[in-house]
Amino acid sequence: MRPPGVQGAPGDEGLMYIATAALSACGGCENSLLSIGEPLVAFLSEHTISFSSLLLDRHSVSPSDVVLVSGCVRTTEELRLALEIDRTSRKIVAVGSCAVYGGVAGLRGPEPPQDERPDDTLPQVEPVAEPLDSRVAVELYVPGCPPPPRLIFDALKSVVEGYTPLHFDGTVCSDCPRTLPRGRTKSLTLHPGRGHDEDVCLLGKGMLCMGPVTRGGCRAACTSAGAACSGCRGPSDMVLSSQLHSVYSDTVACLARTSRQRPEKVAGQISTMLDILYLYTGGDPETRARAKERVPGD
Amino acid sequence: MIEDPEAGGARDPEVQKVRLYPVTRIEGRGDIEILFTPDQKVIEARFRGLDNRGLEKLVQGLPALRAPTVLARACGTCGTFHQLAACRALEAACGVEVPEAAGTFRELVCWLLLTASHLQTIAYLALPDFALPTSDAAVKNITGIYMVDQETIARLFAAMNAVNESVQCLAGNHFRPAVIVPGGVSAFPGRSERDLALELLEGCSSDLRETMRLAEMLTRRESRIMETGAPLTGHYMASTVEGIPELIGDEISISPFGGGETETVDPVAFIDSVEEHPVPWSGVVPLKVAGVDSTMVGPLARLNHGFGDDTPAAQLESMRCFEQWERPLDRESFFLVALACEAIRGLEKARGLTGELREVSASEKPCAEIEPAAGAGSAVVESPRGLIAHVLEVDDAGRIGSCRIMSPLQFNYTLMNRHLTNVARKNVRGIEVVDADAARLQFAVRSFNPCVPCGTH
Numbered sequence: 001m002r003p004p005g006v007q008g009a010p011g012d013e014g015l016m017y018i019a020t021a022a023l024s025a026c027g028g029c030e031n032s033l034l035s036i037g038e039p040l041v042a043f044l045s046e047h048t049i050s051f052s053s054l055l056l057d058r059h060s061v062s063p064s065d066v067v068l069v070s071g072c073v074r075t076t077e078e079l080r081l082a083l084e085i086d087r088t089s090r091k092i093v094a095v096g097s098c099a100v101y102g103g104v105a106g107l108r109g110p111e112p113p114q115d116e117r118p119d120d121t122l123p124q125v126e127p128v129a130e131p132l133d134s135r136v137a138v139e140l141y142v143p144g145c146p147p148p149p150r151l152i153f154d155a156l157k158s159v160v161e162g163y164t165p166l167h168f169d170g171t172v173c174s175d176c177p178r179t180l181p182r183g184r185t186k187s188l189t190l191h192p193g194r195g196h197d198e199d200v201c202l203l204g205k206g207m208l209c210m211g212p213v214t215r216g217g218c219r220a221a222c223t224s225a226g227a228a229c230s231g232c233r234g235p236s237d238m239v240l241s242s243q244l245h246s247v248y249s250d251t252v253a254c255l256a257r258t259s260r261q262r263p264e265k266v267a268g269q270i271s272t273m274l275d276i277l278y279l280y281t282g283g284d285p286e287t288r289a290r291a292k293e294r295v296p297g298d
Numbered sequence: 299m300i301e302d303p304e305a306g307g308a309r310d311p312e313v314q315k316v317r318l319y320p321v322t323r324i325e326g327r328g329d330i331e332i333l334f335t336p337d338q339k340v341i342e343a344r345f346r347g348l349d350n351r352g353l354e355k356l357v358q359g360l361p362a363l364r365a366p367t368v369l370a371r372a373c374g375t376c377g378t379f380h381q382l383a384a385c386r387a388l389e390a391a392c393g394v395e396v397p398e399a400a401g402t403f404r405e406l407v408c409w410l411l412l413t414a415s416h417l418q419t420i421a422y423l424a425l426p427d428f429a430l431p432t433s434d435a436a437v438k439n440i441t442g443i444y445m446v447d448q449e450t451i452a453r454l455f456a457a458m459n460a461v462n463e464s465v466q467c468l469a470g471n472h473f474r475p476a477v478i479v480p481g482g483v484s485a486f487p488g489r490s491e492r493d494l495a496l497e498l499l500e501g502c503s504s505d506l507r508e509t510m511r512l513a514e515m516l517t518r519r520e521s522r523i524m525e526t527g528a529p530l531t532g533h534y535m536a537s538t539v540e541g542i543p544e545l546i547g548d549e550i551s552i553s554p555f556g557g558g559e560t561e562t563v564d565p566v567a568f569i570d571s572v573e574e575h576p577v578p579w580s581g582v583v584p585l586k587v588a589g590v591d592s593t594m595v596g597p598l599a600r601l602n603h604g605f606g607d608d609t610p611a612a613q614l615e616s617m618r619c620f621e622q623w624e625r626p627l628d629r630e631s632f633f634l635v636a637l638a639c640e641a642i643r644g645l646e647k648a649r650g651l652t653g654e655l656r657e658v659s660a661s662e663k664p665c666a667e668i669e670p671a672a673g674a675g676s677a678v679v680e681s682p683r684g685l686i687a688h689v690l691e692v693d694d695a696g697r698i699g700s701c702r703i704m705s706p707l708q709f710n711y712t713l714m715n716r717h718l719t720n721v722a723r724k725n726v727r728g729i730e731v732v733d734a735d736a737a738r739l740q741f742a743v744r745s746f747n748p749c750v751p752c753g754t755h
Contacts, residue, residue, distance in 0.1 A: 024351060026751045027325040027374030032473040034422055035414070035462055037455035045441040055422060057322045057435040057737070077327075077348060104371050107356050119578040121317075121331075125350050145371065146473055190363040195400075195664030196485045218471070225470030225477045226485025226664075230367050276364045 006063045006090055016160045017050040019064040021085055023078040024105060024129065025071030028146035029096035030054055033068070036149045043153075047160065064089040066159045068152070072098040072105050073130040077123035086136035091159050093140045094132045095152055097232055097280040100143040104279055105129035140165065145232035145280055148218055168217035169237040172229045173258070176211055176220035180204045185259035188269045190276075196226040203228075203258050208273065212254040213239050232280050251277060312336055316729050318736050321345065321743050323423045325375060326750025330739050331579065332722055334729055343722035344715045345743050347582035347707070349754040354701045362388055362670035362692045363480055365701070369688065370474065372703060373752035375415050379408060379681035380703070380752075381478050383688040386546075388480045390675025391692050394668045399658040400482030403468075406651035407475055408545050408679075410465045413644030414472065415682040416597065416637045417458040419747060420509065421451065424634050427741050428516035450512060457505035461645070464495035468652075482665035486658060496652045499645060503611075506642050510615055513638035518622075520631045528720045529628040530555050532592035532713040534599035537565070537680045543600035545680045551603055552590060555628045563587075565678045569687050572704060575712075581754040584711035585704055592713035595684030595706050596747055597636035602626040605643055608650065612643030630717070630745035637747075670696035683749050685709055707746075707753025714746045 006017055022030060033040065034054075049056050050064040061081070067089045073079050085092065097103045106129045132138055142155045151166065158165035181204040188208045196202065202209040202223060210231035211223055222229050239250040252270070256263040270277065314336070319329035327348045333341040357368050366388070370381035382404060389396060396404075422440050430438045430446075444451045462472040468487045469475035477483045487495070533554050537547035541560070550568040553560040563571065571588040587593060602625065605613045619627060619635055627636070676689040684706030693699040721742045725735045 022326065024349060025326075025374070026351075026371050026377065027749065028371070028377060028474060029374070030325075031374045031418070034418055035458070035473060037421075037459055038452055041440050041444045041451065041455075045444055049439065049441065053320045053322045053327065054325070055323070056439050057426075057740070059318075059320065059322070075348075075350065104353075104356060104368055105351060107360075107368070122346070122579070122581060123348055123350075125352075146374065148471065149473060190361055191481065191668060192479060192484045192665055193667060195482060221466075221471035222476040225475065225487075226483075227470065227476035227479065228484075230364075230476070273361060273364075275360055276367075279364075279368065 006065045016047045016065040017063065018044060018047050018156070018160065019050045019067040019089070020052040020054060021067060021069050021081060022054070023069065023071030023082060023099070023132070024074035025096065025098050029070035029152070032146040032149045033095070033152045036153050040153060043157065061085055061088055066091050066093060066156065068093050068095050068156060069132055070095045070099050072102050073126070073132065073135055074105060075123035075125050079126070079135060082132065082135050091139040092132070092136060093142060093155050093159060094138045095142045095155070096147060097143050097145045097234060099132040100141045101234055101281040102129050102131045103145065106281070107275060107279065143215065143232070143234045144218065148221070151217055166217070168215055170216040171236045171238065172211035172214045172216050172218065172220050172223060172233070174216050175218070176223045178202065178223060180258070183260070185261055188259065188266070190273070192226065192228070201258070202226070203255065208270065210277070212258045213251045230279055231277070234281055248277070313341065314338070314729055316731055318731065318739065321740050323426065323744060324748050324750065325752070326754070328748065328750050330718070330743065332726060332731065338728040340719070340722045340726050343718045343739060344579065345718060345748065346580040347750045347754045349750055350581045351751065351755055353755045354703055357698050357701045360698050362690070362696050362698055363668070365690065365698050366478070366480060367476070369701070369703070372705070372755045373749055375749055376681035376683055376686065376752055377474055378411050378478065379679055379686055380688070382408060383677045383679045383686050384690065385478055385480045386677030386679065387675045387688040387690040388670065388692070389668070390677060391673040391690060392668055392670055392675070394481050394666050396482045397663055397666060399486070399655065399662045400664050402651055402654050403483050403486060403664070404478050405545055406648055406655060407465060407469050407477065409644045409647040409651065410461050411472070412682045413641045413648065414458055414461040414465065416641040416644065417454060417461070417509070419682070420513070420634065420637050421454050421458070423744060424637065427744065428520055428634055431520070453505045453508055457502040457509065460498045460502040464498040464648070467491045468495050479665060481668040484664065486655070486664050489656070492652060492656050496649065496656070499649050499652065503645065506645055510635070510638040510642060513634045514618070517631055517635050521629070528724070530594065530630065530713065530717060532594060532716070533590050534602045534626060535587070535593045535595050535685065535709070536600045536603050537678055537685060538562070538603060541603060542606040543603050543680060547678070547680070550678065552587065552593065553603065553626070555626055566676060568678065569676045569689060572687070582707055582711055582750070585708040586712060592716060593709050594713050594746070595709045597640045597682070598627060598633055599684065600680070601636040601639055609643045609646040612639055612646055615639045615642055630742055633745040633747065681706065683707070683747055683752065703755050705749070705752040705755060707748045707750065710746050710748070714743070714748070718742050
């Protein structure tokens with residue numbers, strides 16, 4: 001029998017207090033979670049939702065066993081909320097690439113997006129969009145923009161029920177049904193040209209696809225539909241554990257191997273596209289991405 | 299929930315403020331601020347968006363072809379619609395024509411996503427207000443309803459899952475499909491995927507009809523037990539073709555709630571006429587159409603414009619609504635039937651488009667070549683929450699020079715806050731705002747289906 005939850009009274013064995021919160025986010029992670037539908041609602045019905053502004057008319061943060069937090073820390077109000085959750089909860093799960101890496105908000109480095117607000121009751125925007133674990137301890141990471149629903153649900157259940165969650169150490173390519181063409185890729189572009197009507201590797205056809213360097217687990221949802229991987233699940237274990245100690249160098253090396261080009265040529269071709277190599281991993285990918293590549297316990 | 303006015307930062311010592319934070323069961327974070335006179339009469343109530351994401355600046359300098367991927371992150375619900383708007387703006391800037399079948403596939407994906415989004419909104423965000431209006435927070439939520447009526451919720455989710463699965467088999471995933479690219483789509487689904495999608499969609503018609511009956515019954519009950527307050531005033535607005543709302547229309551139709559002529563505007567002229575009216579107290583920048591005092595966009599606005607005979611079931615349902623409650627539907631509580639009715643329309647549209655897509659020959663190309671060059675373009679599309687517009691400027695290097703996003707919450711903002719003030723004046727008695735009145739105000743906000751991340755982008 002599991003121990004009672006954080007608010008649990010005798011007789012409440014196994015009853016866990018579950019919460020969700022969104023910091024600076026688009027809401028895609030929460031939508032992904034809610035799209036699970038009946039299995040999620042049935043699961044939540046067996047426990048207690050302690051707070052969730054999306055699901056529940058309760059207005060304050062209260063002690064919880066598990067809090068799913070999406071979004072990065074961008075404003076003073078989000079920082080206050082993150083610290084309060086940290087103080088009152090047992091385990092925090094960082095859901096989505098904004099919470100895990102800083103997300104697209106980290107694209108432009110240390111510059112507030114707009115001028116200071118004239119009304120001092122509005123939250124102040126901080127200079128840098130920070131990933132969640134720069135401020136609070138995170139138990140589990142579920143990267144993705146948004147993560148597939150089943151991965152979020154599995155992470156939630158694993159923390160509540162105490163089992164090891166799914167972990168994907170392969171790349172997007174390991175799930176991708178496309179096959180490498182013969183010959184070398186001549187150049188890399190960001191556009192599918194007149195579209196893809198064959199099951200041929202997108203990178204092999206000359207489209208900049210981040211599949212070879214991106215963590216798998218998404219069942220290659222984008223590439224199987226002919227769209228290039230934009231790297232939303234962050235760097236794969238292979239990239240992060242390589243001896244080159246540089247996400248950039250490893251990315252170039254992997255892209256070169258897959259597209260059968262020399263690394264120098266790949267580096268030259270993507271020199272004008274560096275921003276988009278790190279769309280989701282913030283302004284400092286070499287250090288930030290490396291720090292949270294794995295789920296604790298791996 | 300109710301804070302000391304001083305902590306809210308009231309600057310004018312004569313004005314007292316009460317803050318209701320956060321507004322629950324909406325996307326993103328927002329609060330309601332109520333301003334009182336010294337003798338505790340409501341001056342104004344306003345919904346405030348508390349985010350500030352700066353996407354318009356983030357995207358500047360990025361390769362134009364990758365901008366739609368980033369702009370899709372404006373919103374978790376309508377992300378694909380932002381992606382479509384950005385692609386169309388780029389295509390306009392570069393003078394590219396999208397292959398007809400690719401346009402069909404784009405619309406198909408978007409109608410499916412609209413349907414799924416409406417069903418999700420009904421289940422999680424709207425239904426608690428209608429099904430358990432006076433219950434405690436511990437019960438007044440999706441799990442509370444599930445425990446009381448498992449069958450209804452199961453039916454609703456079965457329809458949502460069928461739609462989501464059909465998106466998945468057509469476009470790779472349902473949570474943020476990436477198939478929509480500048481110039482068209484990245485690839486067409488195979489014949490077996492199209493057949494499977496059609497089969498899934500055929501199977502959920504009856505579940506949607508049941509959801510419509512539920513919405514109708516709850517709306518009738520709601521209008522009897524709740525003080526509905528003043529009717530909505532201002533204008534309802536949608537992208538239309540010959541007066542009928544479409545995802546991509548060739549005109550913008552603007553009609554007054556109080557009755558009168560419908561005005562139509564060309565989409566490009568419409569974008570030119572949209573003015574920003576920033577307020578210091580919110581992260582949302584209200585938008586106004588020149589010469590129009592306030593507007594409502596979204597499901598209720600589209601329903602009021604009426605549905606065409608290409609979607610007979612939705613047209614029939616809309617006529618039933620108009621017979622019961624008179625057109626235009628001008629009460630906030632009609633929001634639920636508008637969602638249910640439009641979910642039926644989305645399904646009918648999607649079934650028709652899937653059928654069309656099955657006829658696409660293998661030789662048709664899914665995408666047109668596109669080479670970003672200096673220029674500017676704009677696009678207007680309908681999304682689950684209402685009108686979205688993007689204006690993109692591309693520089694000589696093929697990068698984004700400037701970007702402007704217009705979102706549904708911004709278009710709704712003036713009308714919504716005016717309505718909120720009316721509701722507050724009618725219900726709130728003094729700065730000790732009781733829970734029932736706070737719930738009433740939040741209901742008024744939810745009925746506009748606000749998406750704060752989208753509105754503050």
